Amino acid sequence: MLTLNDIHTYYGDSYILQGVSLQVNPGEVVCLLGRNGAGKTTTIRSIIGFSPPRAGKIIFNTREITRLPAHRIARAGIGLVPQGRGVFPTLTVRENLLLAARNPASFDSRSGRGWDLNAVYAQLPRLREREHHHGNELSGGEQQMLAIGRALMTNPELLLMDEPTEGLAPLIVREIARLLLELKRKKQSILLVEQSLPLALELADRIYVMSKGRIVFEGSPRALFENEDVKKQYLGF
Numbered sequence: 001m002l003t004l005n006d007i008h009t010y011y012g013d014s015y016i017l018q019g020v021s022l023q024v025n026p027g028e029v030v031c032l033l034g035r036n037g038a039g040k041t042t043t044i045r046s047i048i049g050f051s052p053p054r055a056g057k058i059i060f061n062t063r064e065i066t067r068l069p070a071h072r073i074a075r076a077g078i079g080l081v082p083q084g085r086g087v088f089p090t091l092t093v094r095e096n097l098l099l100a101a102r103n104p105a106s107f108d109s110r111s112g113r114g115w116d117l118n119a120v121y122a123q124l125p126r127l128r129e130r131e132h133h134h135g136n137e138l139s140g141g142e143q144q145m146l147a148i149g150r151a152l153m154t155n156p157e158l159l160l161m162d163e164p165t166e167g168l169a170p171l172i173v174r175e176i177a178r179l180l181l182e183l184k185r186k187k188q189s190i191l192l193v194e195q196s197l198p199l200a201l202e203l204a205d206r207i208y209v210m211s212k213g214r215i216v217f218e219g220s221p222r223a224l225f226e227n228e229d230v231k232k233q234y235l236g237f
Contacts, residue, residue: 001024001025001026001028001060001061001157001158001189002023002024002047002058002059002060002158002189002191003021003022003023003057003058003059004020004021004022004023004043004046004047004056004057004058005021005056005057005058005059006019006020006021006055006056006057007019007020007021007043007046007053007055007056007057007058008020008053008054008055008056009042009043009045009046009051009052009053009054010054011042011051015213016039016042016213017039017042017043017046017053017213018212018213018214019056019214020039020043020046020056020210020213020214020215021215022043022208022215022218024158024189024190024191025189026187026189027187027188027189028189028190028205028206029180029183029184029188029189029190029192029203029204029205030190030191030192030204030205030206030207030208031192031193031194031200031203031204031206031207031208032191032192032193032194032207032208032209032210033193033194033195033197033200033207033208033209033210033234033235034209034210034211034234034235035211035234035235035236038210038211038212038213038234039210039212039213039214040162040163040193040210041083041162041163041193042213043193043210044080044082044083044160044162044191044193046058047073047078047160047191048070048073048074048078048080048160049065049067049068049069049070049072049073050070052066052067053066053067060073060076060077060078060158061076061077061157063076074154075102077156077157077158078156078157078158078159078160079151079152079154079155079156079158079159079160080151080159080160080162081147081148081151081159081160081161081162081164082147082162083162083163083166083193085140085143085144085146085147086147087135087138087143087146087147087150088135089134089135089136090134090135090136091134091135092131092132092133092134092135093127093130093131093132093133093135093138093146094117094131094132096135096146096150097117097120097127097146097149097150097153098117098153099150100150100151100153100154101116101117101153101154102153102154102155103116103155114155115152115153115155116153117153119152120149120152120153123149123152123179123182124145124148124149124179126142126145127142127145127146127149130142140167140168141168141169141171141172141175144164144165144168144172144176145172145175145176147164148161148164148176148179157189158189158190158191159183159188159189159190159191160190160191161190161191161192161193161194162193163193163194163195164176164180164192164194165177165194165195165196165199166195173196173199177199177202177203180192180199180203181202181203184203192204197231197235197237200221201221201224201225202221204221205220205221206218206219206220206221207219207220207221207224209224209230209234209235210234211233211234216230216234217230217234
């Protein structure tokens with residue numbers, strides 16, 4: 001579904017991604033781990049088109065998207081939950097969600113396939129309760145739920161999630177973890193950037209670990225759990 005082949009991305013003269021290659025298969029949850037500054041967010045930005053790589057290729061569903069504009073990449077079927085949430089502060093919860101609504105040909109809410117307003121509210125009932133509140137009236141946890149719901153409303157084939165549990169209270173983290181497990185059950189393809197090793201080990205089908213703009217580990221959750229050197233050197237566990 002998604003293949004990054006030897007990606008090199010810069011911010012000005014700063015060389016951030018130094019030959020990153022990774023893959024997400026259909027229906028797979030892939031976690032990208034690493035310390036702050038390792039290049040995880042830049043990887044997400046390179047995929048979605050915010051920071052196009054100077055070299056390498058990004059292939060999505062057999063089509064090269066390496067230097068397409070971000071809106072065309074989104075329309076190709078990639079949804080984004082960005083770091084920092086990025087909700088529209090002057091729009092209501094409902095307006096934020098409906099602004100992103102896009103239904104694929106396979107959408108069928110009766111069978112549980114696809115996402116519309118009712119499906120999002122069913123999974124995130126707090127958003128229904130806050131439906132008419134503006135984005136800037138929500139708590140941090142509610143804003144994160146809204147950012148996830150908005151991405152789901154695009155009915156993405158692939159969902160990019162950049163640290164969706166960062167800075168949230170444990171109760172909210174558990175709620176988001178529950179939703180992620182439900183998405184996994186539905187075979188939603190996900191590339192998840194996450195700081196929580198326990199959550200990654202629970203969710204992931206495969207895990208990549210980054211350090212200084214490079215992939216330093218690829219393997220199963222069990223392989224990472226048993227690799228004390230990688231956990232200590234690159235993750236601080």
